[in-house]
Amino acid sequence: MKALVTGGSGALGRAMCETLAAAGHEVWVHANANIERAQEVVQRIAAAGGVARAVAFDVTDADATLAAVQRMLADGPIQILINNAGIHDDAPMAGMTQQQWRRVIDVSLNGFFNVTQPLLMPMIRTRWGRIVNIASVSGVTGNRGQTNYAAAKAGLIGATKSLSLELASRHITVNAVAPGIIASPMIEEAFPPQRIKEIVPAGRVGEPDEVAQMVAYLVSDAAAYVTGQVLSINGGLA
Template identity: 65%
Template sequence: MKRALVTGGSGGIGAAICRRLAADGHHVIVHANRGSERAQALVDEIVAGGGSAEAVAFDVTERAATSAALERLLEAGTIQILVNNAGIHADAVFPGMSAEQWHSVVDVSLNGFFNVTQPLTLPMIRTRWGRIVNISSVAAVAGNRGQVNYSAAKGALHAATKSLALEVASRGITVNAVAPGIIETGMIEGSFDADAIKKLVPMQRAGKPEEVADLVAFLTSDRAAYISGQIVSINGAMI
C-alpha cells in the first residue's frame, strides 16, 4: 500500500482525488488548512467505505510548520504519491490588484509547492519510485482576465514541473501537471452560469471533479511510468 498526500484535499477537486486514490488501494493523507473538519469527514467516509486515510492540517505557506508536519508523516513511511492541489484565488484586474492579492496567490500555489515537495523528494528518491502531480489551471495555459497572479503562479508551476521531472527521471519518479478548465466545484459558483459555460466550453458543460481525479489516478499509477514532464489539459476542448 503506497502512501499518498493530497494538499487541499478537503476541497472539491481534492476530495475527488482522495476518494479515487483510496479506491485504488492507497493510504491517503487528506491535507487541509482551514478545512480540517471537512478533511476529517472525508477521512471518516473513506474509512467507512473500507479505505485507508488520515487527516493532517498545516499552512503550506509556512515553511517551518510544513516541515514539522511532514517529518511526523514520514515517521510512518515514505510518501510516494504527492498531489499538490492547494491553491487560492484572489481575482482582480491587474491595475487594481493589491500586493496582498499577488503575494497570497503566489505564496500558496508556488511557494507551497516548494515547501511540501522539497522535503519529500529525497525520501521518494531512496525508494526509486514516486509520482508527483501538480494541479494547475487552464489560466496558466491560455491566460485569463483578472487572474494575472493566478496565471503567473500556475505558469511557474509548469516550469517547475518540467525541470523537476528532468532531475528525478532516472530515479523512477514522474512529475506532471494537470491543468483543469471549468470544473463543477464551489470555486466556480457565481462565476459561470450555464449560458457562459456553453459559450466558453466546446463540450458545452463543466467538467466533473471525478474526471480530474481519474486523470490524476492514471498519472500516479504504474501505467503512466513513461509519462513525465508533461502539462496535461482537461478542459472540454477550450484550448
C-alpha cells in the same frame, strides 16, 4: 503506497483523495486550518473501505510544513504527492494589491516547494514516486483578471518540467494537470449554464471525478513513461 493530497478537503481534492484510496493507496488528506473538513473526507473514505488520515498545516509556513511532513514521514516515505493546494484572488492587475499578488503566488508556488522539497530524498531512496501538480488552464493560456493566478500556475508548470528532468533517472515521474472549468459551488455562481455553453466547446463544466481519474492514471504504473507533461482537461476550452 502512501499518498499526500494538499488541499484534499476541497471539492476537487476530495475527489482525488477518494479515487486514490479506492485504488488501494493510504491517503493523507490535507487541509489548511479546518481539519474537521479533512476528517469528513477521511470518514467518507473509511466508509468505502479505504484508509486515510487527516492533517492540517499552512503550506505557506515553511516551518509548520516541515514539521508536519516529518511527522508523516515517521510512518514511512510518501511516494505519491498531489500538489493541489491553491487559491485565487482575482482583480485586473491595474487594481491588484501587493497582498493579492503575494498570497496567490505564495500558496501555489512557495507552498509547492515547502511541501515537495522535504519529501524528495525519502522518495528518491525508494527509487519510485509520482508527483502531480494541479495547474490550471489559466497557467497555459492566461486569463484576464487572473494575472497573479496565471503566473502562479505557469510557474508551477515550469517547476514540473524542471523537476521531472531531475528525477527521471530515479523512476519518479512529475507531471501537471491543467483543469478548465470544474464543477463547484463557486463555479455555479460565477458561470451560469448559458455562459458555459458559450465558452466551453463541450458545452458543460467538468466534474471533479474526471480530474481525479486523470490523476489516478498519472500515479499508476501505466504512466511510468509519462513525465514532464501538462495534461489539460478543459472540454476543448483551449
